[in-house]
Amino acid sequence: xxxxxxxxxxxxxxxxxxxxxxxxxxxxxxxxxxxxxxxxxxxxxxxxxxxxxxxxxxxxxxxxxxxxxxxxxxxxxxxxxxxxxxxxxxxxxxxxxxxxxxxxxxxxxxxxxxxxxxxxxxxxxxxxxxxxxxxxxxxxxxxxxxxxxxxxxxxxxxxxxxxxxxxxxxxxxxxxxxxxxxxxxxxxxxxxxxxxxxxxxxxxxxxxxxxxxxxxxxxxxxxxxxxxxxxxxxxxxxxxxxxxxxxxxxxxxxxxxxxxxxxxxxxxxxxxxxxxxxxxxxxxxxxxxxxxxxxxxxxxxxxxxxxxxxxxxxxxxxxxxxxxxxxxxxxxxxxxxxxxxxxxxxxxxxxxxxxxxxxxxxxxxxxxxxxxxxxxxxxxxxxxxxxxxxxxxxxxxxxxxxxxxxxxxxxxxxxxxxxxxxxxxxxxxxxxxxxxxxxxxxxxxxxxxxxxxxxxxxxxxxxxxxxxxxxxxxxxxxxxxxxxxxxxxxxxxxxx
Amino acid sequence: xxxxxxxxxxxxxxxxxxxxxxxxxxxxxxxxxxxxxxxxxxxxxxxxxxxxxxxxxxxxxxxxxxxxxxxxxxxxxxxxxxxxxxxxxxxxxxxxxxxxxxxxxxxxxxxxxxxxxxxxxxxxxxxxxxxxxxxxxxxxxxxxxxxxxxxxxxxxxxxxxxxxxxxxxxxxxxxxxxxxxxxxxxxxxxxxxxxxxxxxxxxxxxxxxxxxxxxxxxxxxxxxxxxxxxxxxxxxxxxxxxxxxxxxxxxxxxxxxxxxxxxxxxxxxxxxxxxxxxxxxxxxxxxxxxxxxxxxxxxxxxxxxxxxxxxxxxxxxxxxxxxxxxxxxxxxxxxxxxxxxxxxxxxxxxxxxxxxxxxxxxxxxxxxxxxxxxxxxxxxxxxxxxxxxxxxxxxxxxxxxxxxxxxxxxxxxxxxxxxxxxxxxxxxxxxxxxxxxxxxxxxxxxxxxxxxxxxxxxxxxxxxxxxxxxxxxxxxxxxxxxxxxxxxxxxxxxxx
Numbered sequence: 001x002x003x004x005x006x007x008x009x010x011x012x013x014x015x016x017x018x019x020x021x022x023x024x025x026x027x028x029x030x031x032x033x034x035x036x037x038x039x040x041x042x043x044x045x046x047x048x049x050x051x052x053x054x055x056x057x058x059x060x061x062x063x064x065x066x067x068x069x070x071x072x073x074x075x076x077x078x079x080x081x082x083x084x085x086x087x088x089x090x091x092x093x094x095x096x097x098x099x100x101x102x103x104x105x106x107x108x109x110x111x112x113x114x115x116x117x118x119x120x121x122x123x124x125x126x127x128x129x130x131x132x133x134x135x136x137x138x139x140x141x142x143x144x145x146x147x148x149x150x151x152x153x154x155x156x157x158x159x160x161x162x163x164x165x166x167x168x169x170x171x172x173x174x175x176x177x178x179x180x181x182x183x184x185x186x187x188x189x190x191x192x193x194x195x196x197x198x199x200x201x202x203x204x205x206x207x208x209x210x211x212x213x214x215x216x217x218x219x220x221x222x223x224x225x226x227x228x229x230x231x232x233x234x235x236x237x238x239x240x241x242x243x244x245x246x247x248x249x250x251x252x253x254x255x256x257x258x259x260x261x262x263x264x265x266x267x268x269x270x271x272x273x274x275x276x277x278x279x280x281x282x283x284x285x286x287x288x289x290x291x292x293x294x295x296x297x298x299x300x301x302x303x304x305x306x307x308x309x310x311x312x313x314x315x316x317x318x319x320x321x322x323x324x325x326x327x328x329x330x331x332x333x334x335x336x337x338x339x340x341x342x343x344x345x346x347x348x349x350x351x352x353x354x355x356x357x358x359x360x361x362x363x364x365x366x367x368x369x370x371x372x373x374x375x376x377x378x379x380x381x382x383x384x385x386x387x388x389x390x391x392x393x394x395x396x397x398x399x400x401x402x403x404x405x406x407x408x409x410x411x412x413x414x415x416x417x418x419x420x421x422x423x424x425x426x427x428x429x430x431x432x433x434x435x436x437x438x439x440x441x442x443x444x445x446x447x448x449x450x451x452x453x454x455x456x457x458x459x460x461x462x463x464x465x466x467x468x469x470x471x472x473x474x475x476x477x478x479x480x481x482x483x484x485x486x487x488x489x490x491x492x493x494x495x496x
Numbered sequence: 497x498x499x500x501x502x503x504x505x506x507x508x509x510x511x512x513x514x515x516x517x518x519x520x521x522x523x524x525x526x527x528x529x530x531x532x533x534x535x536x537x538x539x540x541x542x543x544x545x546x547x548x549x550x551x552x553x554x555x556x557x558x559x560x561x562x563x564x565x566x567x568x569x570x571x572x573x574x575x576x577x578x579x580x581x582x583x584x585x586x587x588x589x590x591x592x593x594x595x596x597x598x599x600x601x602x603x604x605x606x607x608x609x610x611x612x613x614x615x616x617x618x619x620x621x622x623x624x625x626x627x628x629x630x631x632x633x634x635x636x637x638x639x640x641x642x643x644x645x646x647x648x649x650x651x652x653x654x655x656x657x658x659x660x661x662x663x664x665x666x667x668x669x670x671x672x673x674x675x676x677x678x679x680x681x682x683x684x685x686x687x688x689x690x691x692x693x694x695x696x697x698x699x700x701x702x703x704x705x706x707x708x709x710x711x712x713x714x715x716x717x718x719x720x721x722x723x724x725x726x727x728x729x730x731x732x733x734x735x736x737x738x739x740x741x742x743x744x745x746x747x748x749x750x751x752x753x754x755x756x757x758x759x760x761x762x763x764x765x766x767x768x769x770x771x772x773x774x775x776x777x778x779x780x781x782x783x784x785x786x787x788x789x790x791x792x793x794x795x796x797x798x799x800x801x802x803x804x805x806x807x808x809x810x811x812x813x814x815x816x817x818x819x820x821x822x823x824x825x826x827x828x829x830x831x832x833x834x835x836x837x838x839x840x841x842x843x844x845x846x847x848x849x850x851x852x853x854x855x856x857x858x859x860x861x862x863x864x865x866x867x868x869x870x871x872x873x874x875x876x877x878x879x880x881x882x883x884x885x886x887x888x889x890x891x892x893x894x895x896x897x898x899x900x901x902x903x904x905x906x907x908x909x910x911x912x913x914x915x916x917x918x919x920x921x922x923x924x925x926x927x928x929x930x931x932x933x934x935x936x937x938x939x940x941x942x943x944x945x946x947x948x949x950x951x952x953x954x955x956x957x958x959x960x961x962x963x964x965x966x967x968x969x970x971x972x973x974x975x976x977x978x979x980x981x982x983x984x985x986x987x988x989x990x991x992x
Contacts, residue, residue, distance in 0.1 A: 017553050029545060049525060415541070
C-alpha cells in the first residue's frame with residue numbers, strides 16, 4: 001500500500017451533481033411565493049394538499065418496471081437490502097406527481113373523500129441526460145380530481161387554472177385556456193374508417209405535427225408523405241386524400257365563437273356516437289363555465305390543441321400565455337404553453353382492477369416563473385438586502401448587536417457584520433454584495449457623542465454613478481443622527 | 497412461457513414504501529405554516545434561503561464513502577451509468593442539510609457573501625431500519641452562519657432561535673435555550689491530565705450519560721464502574737477519584753445566575769488556556785445577548801447540556817420546552833429538546849483545505865410540530881372543510897356551479913358535489929367526510945321558487961347529539977333563503 005497516498009487522501013470535488021442545481025435566495029422565495037398564491041386558489045376550490053414520499057416502489061411507479069439488470073432507465077432507482085426470505089424491493093424517486101396520486105388513491109380509497117380533490121407541489125426526478133435548460137430534478141404543481149365522472153370536474157379544473165394564472169399575476173387577456181376532446185378525435189377516426197390501432201397511432205403522430213407543418217403539411221403526411229425542410233422525405237400514413245379530410249376538418253374547425261366551433265366539430269365526426277358524445281362534452285363544459293362567468297376570453301374550445309390527445313381519454317386543456325416576449329436573439333415570440341392537463345380514466349385501475357375516472361392539470365413551474373419574470377411581475381424591483389450594521393470597534397460588539405436587535409424588533413431586516421472587522425472596506429464590499437440599502441456606522445468618536453452615521457447606499461450608488469468627484473466627496477448620502485433615532489432614520493430611508 | 501400468467505400480470509401493491517409516509521391536508525398545511533413563520537424570523541436576521549438538490553455525489557457527502565460493494569449504508573445511493581472512459585459516479589440522497597451546505601460553501605465561495613448566513617428547510621433521507629416514530633424521510637430546518645469566527649455569530653443564532661420559538665407560538669417562559677462550550681470541557685480534560693484521545697473519548701461518552709445516571713453515576717463510571725439498573729456491570733474509565741472531580745465540577749457548575757455559573761466554570765478549568773477561553777466565550781455570548789434584551793429567562797449558560805459536545809468544537813446550544821405534557825400512558829413529563837446546534841469549524845476544509853468557521857442550529861420539525869399540537873397552538877379549532885353545494889338535479893349542474901362560483905368569488909372555500917348525485921345520502925356523507933360547515937341544497941321546487949336551503953352542519957351535528965327526536969325533526973339547523981342571498985347567508989353561518 002502506498003502510504004503517502006493514504007496520508008493525503010484526494011479532496012472531494014465540491015460540485016452539484018451533473019444535471020442538478022441549487023437555488024439561492026430569490027430563486028427560492030419567488031417560486032415559493034408563486035406556489036403559495038396558486039395554493040390559495042386550489043384551497044378555495046376545495047382541493048386538499050397531498051405530499052407523498054419522494055420514494056416509491058418501482059412496482060408502484062409502473063412504467064419503469066425493472067426488466068433485467070438496468071432498472072434505472074428513466075428513474076433513479078436502487079435495490080433495498082434483501083430480507084431473510086425475499087429479495088430486496090426496488091425503490092425509486094418519483095418521476096411525476098400523478099403516479100404517486102394513483103398509488104395513494106388506491107391505497108387510501110376507503111378513507112379519502114370520494115370524489116377526492118387534491119393538489120401537490122414538489123420536486124420530481126428524471127434520470128435523463130441533462131441538457132441546456134433540462135434538469136434531472138424540477139418542480140411540478142398538479143391539481144387533480146379523482147372519482148368524478150362528470151365533465152363538471154373538467155370545467156372546474158379549467159376555471160381553477162384560469163383563476164390561478166390571474167392570482168399569480170397574469171392579467172386577463174394575457175392568457176387563454178384552450179379545450180379539446182380526445183373523444184372527438186376518436187369520432188373523427190371512426191368516420192375515416194381508421195380502426196386499426198397502428199394506423200390510428202400514425203394519424204395521432206401526424207396531427208401532433210400540426211403546429212409545426214400546418215394544414216397542408218398534415219394533408220401530405222396523412223397521404224403519401226412530405227419533403228421535409230431539411231430535404232429528407234418523410235413517409236406518409238398512406239390514406240386516400242378524401243379519407244384524411246375529416247382530420248383536417250377537425251384540426252381547422254375553430255370558428256368565430258364556441259357555437260360555430262361546435263357546429264364544425266359535429267360535421268367532422270359525422271355519425272360517430274363517440275365523436276358526438278365528445279362534442280356534447282365540450283358543449284357542456286363551456287355552458288358550465290359560462291354559468292360561472294368564464295367566457296371565451298378566458299376559456300375557449302380550440303380543436304387545434306393536439307398536445308396530450310394521445311395520452312388523455314376525454315377533454316384535454318392547455319393554458320397559453322398570449323403576450324410576446326423577446327427570445328435570446330431579441331426576436332419577439334409568443335410565450336406559449338404554461339400548463340396542460342385532461343381526463344385520464346385508468347389511473348387507479350392498475351392497482352385495484354376498478355376503473356376510476358380522473359381529471360387534472362399540471363402547471364409548468366419553471367415556465368410560469370420565467371413568464372412572470374419576463375412580465376416584470378416578480379424580481380423586477382430590486383428586492384434589496386438587509387440593513388448592515390458595520391463594526392468599527394470590535395470591543396463594542398454588544399452595542400452593534402443592540403442596534404441590530406432594535407432594527408429587527410421594528411420589523412426591519414438587519415445584520416451585524418460578522419466577518420473580520422479590521423478592514424472597513426471589506427465591510428462596505430460585504431454590504432454591497434448583500435444588496436444592503438443602508439449601512440449603519442458608529443466609531444469611537446460617534447459613540448462618545450451618542451450618534452450614528454446612516455449611509456444611504458442606494459442613493460450613494462446613484463450619486464457615485466452620476467455625480468462629480470466634488471459632489472461625491474460631500475457625501476450627501478450619509479447623515480448623522482442621534483443614537484436614539486436610529487430606527488426612525490433607517491425607516492425613513494427604506495420608505496424612500 | 498406460461499401464457500395465462502402473461503395475460504393476467506400481478507397487480508402492483510398500492511403501498512407507501514416501508515419507513516416512508518404520505519402527508520394529507522392539515523399535516524401539510526400545519527407544517528408549512530410553522531416553517532413559514534420560522535422563515536420570517538430567519539429572513540429578518542438577514543439569513544437567505546438555500547435549496548440544494550436532493551441528490552449529492554456520495555463523495556461530497558463524505559461520511560458514507562462507498563467502501564466495497566455496499567455503498568448505501570446509511571444513505572440511499574446508486575451508481576450512475578458509466579461514461580465512455582470512466583466508471584459512473586455514485587449518487588445519494590442527502591442525509592442532512594449540513595453536508596450540502598458544506599459543498600455549496602466550498603463550490604460557491606467566490607460568489608457568496610462572506611460571512612454567509614443561510615437557512616434551509618426540506619426533507620432528508622436516511623437508509624435505516626424503520627421503527628415506531630422513526631422514518632426514512634423527514635424534514636429538517638437549519639440555519640447556519642459560515643465564515644464568522646466571532647462568538648457574536650453564536651449569540652445571534654441563540655437569539656434567533658428564541659425569536660423563532662416565540663413566533664411559532666411557544667410563549668416566553670415555556671422554553672429555555674441552554675448554552676455550553678466544548679472548549680470548557682477541553683479545559684477540564686486538560687486540568688484532569690487526560691490527554692490520550694481514547695481516554696478523552698471515554699470521558700465524553702460517560703458525561704453523555706449524565707442526564708440518565710446523574711452525578712453519582714458519572715462519578716462511578718469515571719472510576720471503577722457501575723452496576724446498571726438491569727444488573728449488568730458497566731466498566732468504568734478507570735480514573736482515580738480526584739482525577740474525575742473536575743468533570744463533576746463542570747457538569748454541576750450551574751449557579752443561581754450566569755455570573756455564578758461562570759465563576760464555577762473558571763474553577764473547573766483551572767489553568768487551562770483553552771478552558772479559560774471557552775469560559776470567556778460563554779461570558780461574551782451572554783453579554784452580547786443581554787445587550788439585545790435576551791436575559792437568562794430565555795437563554796442561559798447551563799454546563800449540564802452535554803448533547804453534541806463530542807461533535808461541536810466551540811459553543812453548543814439546545815432549546816428545551818419546559819412545560820409538561822402527558823405521555824402515552826397519561827403521566828406528565830417534560831416535553832424536552834426541540835432544537836440544537838453549535839460551532840463546527842471544519843465544515844468546508846474537506847473540500848478546500850482551508851478551515852472555515854461555522855455555527856448553526858437545527859430545529860426538530862416533527863418534535864416542534866408535536867409540541868405545538870400538544871399546546872393546542874395548531875389544529876385545535878376544527879379547521880373546517882369547504883362549503884358543499886349538493887346536486888339535486890343533474891341537469892341543473894350549471895346552476896350549482898354558478899353558486900359555487902359566487903361563493904369562491906366571495907373568498908369562501910366551496911365545492912360542488914362531483915360524484916354520482918343519484919343518492920342524496922351519499923352527498924351528505926361526503927359533506928360530513930369533508931368536514932363541511934354548510935351544505936347548500938336546491939331541488940326543482942326550490943329552483944322554481946327562487947330559493948336555496950342552507951344547512952348548518954355544525955349546528956346540525958350538535959343538535960343531533962343533544963336534541964330529542966322531535967326537536968331534531970324540526971330541523972332548526974336548516975333555513976331557506978332567497979337565491980340572491982346565498983353568499984350572505986353562508987357567510988353568516990361561517991362567521992358564527
